[in-house]
Amino acid sequence: MDVLNIISEDLQSGNAESVNQKVQQALDEGIDLKTILDDALIAGMNEIGKKFRSHEIFLPDVLLAARAMQAGMDILKPLMEESSVSGKGKAVIGAVKGDLHDIGKNLVGIMLKGAGYEVIDLGKDVSPEKFAQVAMDENARVIGLSALLTTTMPMMKETIEHLRSVDKEGKIKVIIGGAPTTPEFAKDIRADAYAYDAVSAVDRIESLLSE
Amino acid sequence: MIHKVTFDMDTILPEPSGVLVAMGMKTHHKVSPRVEDSLGVAFQIFSEKAEPVGIYSPISRHEFKTVFEGEGLNSDESPVRDIYLRSNALHLYALTLGKAIVTVINDLNDNDDYAVSHMLNTIASSAADKAAGEMEKIIFKTSDDRPHHDYILGYSPGYCGWDISGQKKLFEYLDPGAIEITLNSSFLMDPVKSVTGVIISGSPEIHSFIPGYPFCKLCKTKSCIPRLKGIKEQVGNR
Numbered sequence A: 001m002d003v004l005n006i007i008s009e010d011l012q013s014g015n016a017e018s019v020n021q022k023v024q025q026a027l028d029e030g031i032d033l034k035t036i037l038d039d040a041l042i043a044g045m046n047e048i049g050k051k052f053r054s055h056e057i058f059l060p061d062v063l064l065a066a067r068a069m070q071a072g073m074d075i076l077k078p079l080m081e082e083s084s085v086s087g088k089g090k091a092v093i094g095a096v097k098g099d100l101h102d103i104g105k106n107l108v109g110i111m112l113k114g115a116g117y118e119v120i121d122l123g124k125d126v127s128p129e130k131f132a133q134v135a136m137d138e139n140a141r142v143i144g145l146s147a148l149l150t151t152t153m154p155m156m157k158e159t160i161e162h163l164r165s166v167d168k169e170g171k172i173k174v175i176i177g178g179a180p181t182t183p184e185f186a187k188d189i190r191a192d193a194y195a196y197d198a199v200s201a202v203d204r205i206e207s208l209l210s211e
Numbered sequence B: 001m002i003h004k005v006t007f008d009m010d011t012i013l014p015e016p017s018g019v020l021v022a023m024g025m026k027t028h029h030k031v032s033p034r035v036e037d038s039l040g041v042a043f044q045i046f047s048e049k050a051e052p053v054g055i056y057s058p059i060s061r062h063e064f065k066t067v068f069e070g071e072g073l074n075s076d077e078s079p080v081r082d083i084y085l086r087s088n089a090l091h092l093y094a095l096t097l098g099k100a101i102v103t104v105i106n107d108l109n110d111n112d113d114y115a116v117s118h119m120l121n122t123i124a125s126s127a128a129d130k131a132a133g134e135m136e137k138i139i140f141k142t143s144d145d146r147p148h149h150d151y152i153l154g155y156s157p158g159y160c161g162w163d164i165s166g167q168k169k170l171f172e173y174l175d176p177g178a179i180e181i182t183l184n185s186s187f188l189m190d191p192v193k194s195v196t197g198v199i200i201s202g203s204p205e206i207h208s209f210i211p212g213y214p215f216c217k218l219c220k221t222k223s224c225i226p227r228l229k230g231i232k233e234q235v236g237n238r
Helices: A003-012 A016-028 A033-053 A059-082 A103-114 A128-137 A150-166 A183-188 A198-210 B016-022 B033-049 B061-069 B079-084 B099-110 B114-142 B166-174 B224-237
Strands: A090-095 A118-121 A142-146 A173-177 B003-006 B053-059 B089-096 B151-155 B194-202
Touching: A003 A016, A003 A033, A003 A059, A016 A033, A016 A059, A033 A059, A033 A103, A033 A198, A059 A103, A059 B033, A059 B114, A090 A103, A090 A128, A103 A118, A103 A142, A103 A198, A103 B114, A128 A142, A128 A150, A142 A150, A142 A198, A150 A173, A173 A198, B003 B114, B016 B033, B016 B114, B033 B099, B033 B114, B053 B061, B053 B114, B053 B166, B061 B079, B061 B089, B061 B166, B061 B194, B079 B194, B089 B114, B089 B166, B099 B114, B114 B151, B114 B194, B151 B224, B166 B194
Parallel strands: A090 A118, A090 A142, A142 A173
Antiparallel strands: B003 B053, B053 B089, B089 B194, B151 B194
16 A cells, blocks of 8 residues: 555544654655645545545544544645645634534534635634634635524624625635524525535535635 | 532533434444544543532522513513413522633644544533533422422523523623623623523423424424423323
8 A cells, every 4th residue: 555545544544643654754755745635635534524424434533534634734734835735725714703602613624624725713702894804814715604503693694794795706605504504594694505514514615616 | 699519520421422422423333442542531631620610599580580681682482481480489500610621622622632622522511511400409409498399490591582691680690700600792601611591490380381482493402302301201290
């Protein structure tokens, strides 16, 4: 098995230490970092996504794999910053104003990082103005809004309305998620997409940004 | 009068298998050694860092009306209103697992230890819920003057039509600052692993309602369902 496959396998089994070492080994062998990123790390996370969707594995395994992914990225990221290799762009995520629940939002951030996005996590209780400001300043491609309380769902609408008033060309896409939200609600508030869970959030964002 | 309680760790710790189920794992799924190790680490951290404490105080129906009406943002219809108006006794309570546990959860996540962070978060959420259940038991035991067949259940701002802004008046009455819980401008608590609410004592029947309110459609927890089942059993046993 070549080193790229070993990295992918180790990532899938959540062996962070080995992924870190093998990524360095791959670089030492002269494999370019884009190949390591795409064919080992992201490929491994894609497999994890597939296994999660087919219920072969569950969230704890996904999180261990995501940690292993980051262990590999710890080696690659400084090199990516020095070279012209870029990821898939920036995603701004946060729980809307009035909501302090961040488990789902954190999972989306982890999975987006695993898929190669740069994630700007604004945390919890984030105002519409802050979402829009950071996304515009950072030239983000997508904003992910999270809410767990039914009482904070209207704040998703307010956030989208504010963003649309600032981002008049509609360059920044918005995806929403969280326990009380539904695809119908996403449509009602003019979100671009709805995600049921963190893995589907990555899928939806990938298809949204390829449109 | 405000009473302070410290919760015994054994009474609030969830079952390890329950934590994994809460994280979406199927009960029959084989747990990998890495997952098992991470869960062990999460439980160890919880035992070391959680500082579960609470306060409670009796409150009259008249006083509770002011707390419940809060900032005037409740739903037009709320089962909590119907229930408290028929109660025999009311107690406000607040409890927290402390700041340290939340700090560790965030630090683990920031350091990419997602699995342990998420497991610890799940353990803490479950423990906070169990502590709220313990609070109900404590109040049940200490309320000597209640009718013997009274049934006790807790209700919290943010649920069942009681708007989250109700926290403001609840905090004014109870002062959970005494156990280092603070409220921000969005009426959310810090530390986040804290619970507040009212514990309502009355005949089992008063707690029963049909979850067909407009806000019920959006509620994903549906935690009222097992509670209502418990009430039905209680009524059946009498």
